[in-house]
Amino acid sequence: GDSVTQMEGPVTLSEEAFLTINCTYTATGYPSLFWYVQYPGEGLQLLLKATKADDKGSNKGFEATYRKETTSFHLEKGSVQVSDSAVYFCALSDLLSSASKIIFGSGTRLSIRP
Amino acid sequence: EAQVTQNPRYLITVTGKKLTVTCSQNMNHEYMSWYRQDPGLGLRQIYYSMNVEVTDKGDVPEGYKVSRKEKRNFPLILESPSPNQTSLYFCASSDPPSGGGYEQYFGPGTRLTVT
Numbered sequence: 001g002d003s004v005t006q007m008e009g010p011v012t013l014s015e016e017a018f019l020t021i022n023c024t025y026t027a028t029g030y031p032s033l034f035w036y037v038q039y040p041g042e043g044l045q046l047l048l049k050a051t052k053a054d055d056k057g058s059n060k061g062f063e064a065t066y067r068k069e070t071t072s073f074h075l076e077k078g079s080v081q082v083s084d085s086a087v088y089f090c091a092l093s094d095l096l097s098s099a100s101k102i103i104f105g106s107g108t109r110l111s112i113r114p
Numbered sequence: 115e116a117q118v119t120q121n122p123r124y125l126i127t128v129t130g131k132k133l134t135v136t137c138s139q140n141m142n143h144e145y146m147s148w149y150r151q152d153p154g155l156g157l158r159q160i161y162y163s164m165n166v167e168v169t170d171k172g173d174v175p176e177g178y179k180v181s182r183k184e185k186r187n188f189p190l191i192l193e194s195p196s197p198n199q200t201s202l203y204f205c206a207s208s209d210p211p212s213g214g215g216y217e218q219y220f221g222p223g224t225r226l227t228v229t
Contacts, residue, residue, distance in 0.1 A: 004156075034217070043118070043204055043220035044157075089156060101147060101172060102218055104156040 002027045006090045006105035013080055014113050021075040021108050023064075023090035031094040033057075033066055033073040034102065038087040047075075047088070082112045116141045118221035120205050126227045127195055135190045135224050137205030145208045146188040147172070147218065148180065150201040157204065163188055164210070195228040202226075 007022040025031065032051045036044040048057030053068035062077045073090060090105040118139045127133055139146065147162040149172075159172030163182040177199055179191040188207075192199060202225050206218040 041222075043222045044206075044218075045220065046217050049217065101159045101162060104158075106154055106156040 002031070002092060002094050002103050004090050004092055004103055004105035006088075006108055009087075009107070009109040010111055011108060012111045012113065015082055016079045017112075019075070019077040019080045019084075019110070021088055021090075021110070023073045023075065023105060025071050025073065025090075025092050027071075027092060027094045029094050031092040033064070034091040034093070035062070035064055035073070035075050036089040036091055036104075038089065038107070040086070044089060080110075080112050082114055085110055085112045116219070118205055118207055118219050120203075120221040120224050122224060123222065124225050126229065128229055129196055130194050133192050133195060133226075135192075135203060135205075135226070137188045137190065137221060138186050139188075139205075139207040139219070140186065141207060141219065142185065143207035143219070144185070144210055145218075146182065147206045148178070148188070148190045149204045149206065150174065151204060151223075152201050160190070160203075195226075197228050200226060200228050 004025050034049045035047040037047045038044045048059040050057040050066035056065045064073050064075045087107045087109045089107045091102045093102045121136045144165050148160040149157040151157050158174050160178050161172050161180040163169045166185050169180050182188050202223050204223050205221040208218045
């Protein structure tokens with residue numbers, strides 16, 4: 001079945017450091033890929049998405065490129081801020097295998113030191 | 115403001131005492147889902163609904179019930195809670211998926227502890 005694997009956390013960085021959170025997937029069809037972010041005490045909210053190969057999603061300085069050849073969707077940001085501290089979830093929706101849900105990775109907790 | 119609301123936000127209960135967590139959305143979405151979030155496991159879908167009176171099991175439905183009598187509401191019912199249902203629960207809603215996949219909108223979560 002479809003699945004998402006993302007790097008284990010926690011990840012701790014200093015402010016203004018470069019961030020990469022790795023995400024790889026397996027899917028039956030041609031999935032759409034997402035990054036969701038969960039700030040402390042809140043629900044998940046969509047950070048960015050890409051719907052086909054080579055698409056780049058971007059938002060709030062974060063970027064991720066849909067790489068079909070490596071089945072990856074790594075999240076990057078050039079200069080992180082304390083306010084980026086949160087849990088990040090990579091996810092996919094694959095209409096071929098299931099139209100009813102999004103499959104999530106296990107989440108990566110990010111902490112940014114001032 | 116477009117939102118998904120859940121109540122209560124925090125709940126401590128005892129084994130076997132029936133409880134209901136309510137979920138309501140004001141975006142006229144057809145799809146609604148319940149997830150539970152556990153450390154190291156990400157989010158796992160419990161039940162989903164594609165429209166009024168249409169519900170189906172997700173990946174971890176045991177011990178839960180749902181109903182969808184109105185489009186905006188999708189309550190989660192635990193008839194006889196057990197300690198292994200201690201978790202953080204999220205309700206989500208969305209439009210039906212299109213060719214580009216779809217975005218789910220999440221509620222703020224309900225932290226349930228069963229002793």
